[in-house]
Amino acid sequence: MMDAVSYWPLLGVLVVVVGFALRANPLLVxxxxxxxxxxxxxxxxTQILRYLGEGFTHTRTLSLIxxxxxxxxxxxxxxxxxxxxxxxxxxxxxxSAGRLLALYLLARxxxxxxxxxxxxxxxxxxxxxxxxxxxxxxxxAFGPLSHExxxxxxxxxxxxDNVGLFxxxxxxxxxxxxxxxxxxxxxxxxxxxxxxxxxWGIPTALCALxxxxxxxLYLDRQLAKGWLRRPR
Amino acid sequence: MSISFFYALAGVxxxxxxxxxxxxxxxxxxxxxxxFWGLYGLLFLLGDWLPPMLCGALVLLMGLLGGLNLxxxxxxxxxxxxxxxxxxxxxxxxxxxxxLCIPAITLAGSLAFPWLKEQxxxxxxxxxxxxxxxxxCVIAFALACRLxxxxxxxxxxxNSRLVDAIGWALLLPxxxxxxxxxxxxAGVGDSVASLxxxxxxxxxxxxxxxxxxxxxAVFTMIMGNAFAAFPVITAGVGIPFLINDYHGNPAxxxxxxxxxxxxxxxxxxxxxxxxxxxxxxxxxxDRHGVIKAQLPTGLMLLGANILLLWWxx
Numbered sequence: 001m002m003d004a005v006s007y008w009p010l011l012g013v014l015v016v017v018v019g020f021a022l023r024a025n026p027l028l029v030x031x032x033x034x035x036x037x038x039x040x041x042x043x044x045x046t047q048i049l050r051y052l053g054e055g056f057t058h059t060r061t062l063s064l065i066x067x068x069x070x071x072x073x074x075x076x077x078x079x080x081x082x083x084x085x086x087x088x089x090x091x092x093x094x095x096s097a098g099r100l101l102a103l104y105l106l107a108r109x110x111x112x113x114x115x116x117x118x119x120x121x122x123x124x125x126x127x128x129x130x131x132x133x134x135x136x137x138x139x140x141a142f143g144p145l146s147h148e149x150x151x152x153x154x155x156x157x158x159x160x161d162n163v164g165l166f167x168x169x170x171x172x173x174x175x176x177x178x179x180x181x182x183x184x185x186x187x188x189x190x191x192x193x194x195x196x197x198x199x200w201g202i203p204t205a206l207c208a209l210x211x212x213x214x215x216x217l218y219l220d221r222q223l224a225k226g227w228l229r230r231p232r
Numbered sequence: 233m234s235i236s237f238f239y240a241l242a243g244v245x246x247x248x249x250x251x252x253x254x255x256x257x258x259x260x261x262x263x264x265x266x267x268f269w270g271l272y273g274l275l276f277l278l279g280d281w282l283p284p285m286l287c288g289a290l291v292l293l294m295g296l297l298g299g300l301n302l303x304x305x306x307x308x309x310x311x312x313x314x315x316x317x318x319x320x321x322x323x324x325x326x327x328x329x330x331x332l333c334i335p336a337i338t339l340a341g342s343l344a345f346p347w348l349k350e351q352x353x354x355x356x357x358x359x360x361x362x363x364x365x366x367x368x369c370v371i372a373f374a375l376a377c378r379l380x381x382x383x384x385x386x387x388x389x390x391n392s393r394l395v396d397a398i399g400w401a402l403l404l405p406x407x408x409x410x411x412x413x414x415x416x417x418a419g420v421g422d423s424v425a426s427l428x429x430x431x432x433x434x435x436x437x438x439x440x441x442x443x444x445x446x447x448x449a450v451f452t453m454i455m456g457n458a459f460a461a462f463p464v465i466t467a468g469v470g471i472p473f474l475i476n477d478y479h480g481n482p483a484x485x486x487x488x489x490x491x492x493x494x495x496x497x498x499x500x501x502x503x504x505x506x507x508x509x510x511x512x513x514x515x516x517x518d519r520h521g522v523i524k525a526q527l528p529t530g531l532m533l534l535g536a537n538i539l540l541l542w543w544x545x
Binding site for chain 2: 180
C-alpha cells in the first residue's frame with residue numbers, strides 16, 4: 001500500500017519551507033505553493049484557477065471578521081480611545097501590566113471554553129483596549145516606556161489573546177474542533193463521545209494557563225529591572 | 233438577514249479604500265495598490281456570481297501584486313496626538329461603549345438568533361455569530377459617529393487607514409485556507425503520513441507519542457492550520473501506532489493531539505490571521521514579533537502535551 005503513495009504533491013510543502021527559509025514575502029510563498037501543488041498533482045491550470053476562485057469565495061468570512069470592526073475602532077481611536085484605555089487602567093494601582101494580561105488570559109480561556117469565542121479578538125479587543133491598557137499600566141509604574149518595551153507589551157497582548165482562545169475553545173463540546181475530531185474518529189471506526197474529547201482537553205488547558213500566565217506575570221519583573229529597555 | 237449583505241458591506245469598504253488610494257497623488261505605488269484593493273472589494277461583492285475560474289485568475293493576480301510587495305499604504309496623517317488627548321478628556325469612558333458594543337451585541341445575537349429560530353422566527357440565513365457580528369459593527373458605527381460627532385465619511389477614511397496598516401496580509405488567511413484545499417486535493421496528507429510511518433522507529437511507545445505530538449505541531453506549522461494537520465497525522469501515526477499497537481484512549485489522543493497542533497499554530501507565520509495580521513495591526517516593527525512572544529509558550533506546552541499523552545493515554 002505504501003508503494004502506491006506519490007511523493008510529488010510534497011513539492012508544494014517544499015516551496016513553503018524554502019520560501020520561509022529565504023524569508024520571502026509570505027503571500028508570494030503561499031500563492032506559488034498553491035500553484036506548484038496543483039501542477040505537481042497534474043491538475044490542469046484552469047482547474048487550479050477554479051480551486052483558487054472557489055477557495056477565496058468560500059473563505060470570505062476570514063477577512064470579513066477583520067474588516068468590519070475597523071471603521072468603528074478607527075473613529076474611536078481618532079478621538080482618544082487608546083489614550084483613555086491607558087488613563088483608565090492607571091486608576092487601579094494594584095493592576096500591573098502582567099497582572100492585567102494574566103487576568104485577560106483567564107477570562108479569555110474561560111469564556112472561550114463556554115463557547116463565547118467572539119468576546120475577544122485582535123481588531124476589536126487587543127488593538128483598541130488590551131494593548132493600550134497594558135502600556136498604560138506599565139507606564140504608570142515605570143515612567144515613559146521605551147520603544148522596545150512598548151513593542152514587547154503589544155506582542156504579548158496579542159499572544160495572550162491567541163493562547164487564551166486556542167486552549168479554551170476545545171473544551172467546549174459544540175466547538176468545531178471537537179466535532180471534527182469526533183467525526184474523523186467515527187469515520188475510522190473508533191467510537192468516542194464528543195464529551196470525552198472535550199474533557200481530556202482540560203489538562204492541557206490548565207497547563208496553558210499556568211505556563212503563559214507565569215510568563216506574563218514575569219513581564220512585570222522584566223519591566224521593573226529594565227531588561228526590556230534595549231532590543232535583544 | 234443574510235451574511236451576503238455583510239460581504240457586500242465589506243466589499244464597499246474595500247472598494248472605498250481603492251478609491252481613496254487612487255485619489256492619493258503622493259502614493260508611491262498608486263496603481264498597483266489601488267488595483268489590489270479594487271479587486272478585493274469586487275470579489276467580495278460579486279464572488280457569488282462571477283465564474284470561479286475568473287475569480288481564480290483575479291485572486292492569482294492579487295496574490296502576485298501583494299506578494300511582490302507592490303501594495304503599499306497611503307501616506308497617512310496619523311490622528312493628531314493633541315486631538316486624541318482632548319478627545320479622551322472630553323469623552324472619557326464613554327469612548328469604551330461603542331467598542332464594547334461589538335462583542336456584547338455579537339454575543340447577544342449569536343445566543344438569541346438560534347433560540348428565536350426554535351420559536352419559529354427564522355430571521356438569519358447562514359452563521360448566526362457572523363451575522364450578529366455584522367449587525368454589531370453597524371450599530372457600533374452609528375453609535376461611534378453620534379458620540380464623536382464625526383461624519384460616516386470620516387469613518388470610511390479611518391477604515392481605510394487601518395486596512396492599509398494590515399496591507400497584503402489581509403489576503404493571507406484566505407490564501408492559506410485555499411492552499412489547504414489544494415493540498416487535500418493533491419493528496420499531500422497521504423504522502424506525509426506515509427513518510428512519517430517510514431521513518432518512525434518501531435516498538436517504542438514514547439517515540440510514537442513524541443512523533444505524534446511533534447508531527448502534529450510541525451505539519452500544522454507548514455499548513456498553518458491544526459484542522460488540516462489533525463486528520464493527516466492521526467491517520468498516519470495516531471491510529472496505527474497509538475491506538476492499534478498500544479491500545480491508547482482515543483479521546484485522550486484526539487484532544488491532546490489537536491492541542492499539540494495548536495502549539496504549532498502559535499509559532500508559524502502560516503497562521504497569518506493569528507500571528508502576522510495582529511503584528512501589522514499593532515504596528516510592530518518585527519513582522520514576527522507576535523510569533524517570538526509565543527515561541528516559549530508554544531514549545532513548553534508542546535513538551536507538556538507529550539508528557540500528558542505519556543501519562544494519560
